[in-house]
Amino acid sequence: xxxxxxxxxxxxxxxxxxxxxxxxxxxxxxxxxxxxxxxxxxxxxxxxxxxxxxxxxxxxxxxxxxxxxxxxxxxx
Numbered sequence: 499x500x501x502x503x504x505x506x507x508x509x510x511x512x513x514x515x516x517x518x519x520x521x522x523x524x525x526x527x528x529x530x531x532x533x534x535x536x537x538x539x540x541x542x543x544x545x546x547x548x549x550x551x552x553x554x555x556x557x558x559x560x561x562x563x564x565x566x567x568x569x570x571x572x573x574x
Contacts, residue, residue, distance in 0.1 A: 505546045512539040 503511075515536040518524055524532065 505543060508539055508542050512536055512543060
């Protein structure tokens with residue numbers, strides 16, 4: 499999977515695979531492949547959400563309102 503893909507695109511790809519699997523008209527080998535791809539896409543979505551959560555957590559209320567502190571790449 500392309501790791502540079504955005505969250506929305508990754509989620510759309512995951513949804514496509516879920517719809518195919520839910521159709522019940524997929525041969526076993528294709529279903530296994532779709533499931534494997536879906537697991538990888540779900541993992542990517544989860545990682546992207548965790549990174550976004552860390553970025554949001556970097557925002558803190560300061561004396562002049564909401565301030566953003568620098569986030570190291572290792573924090574993401």
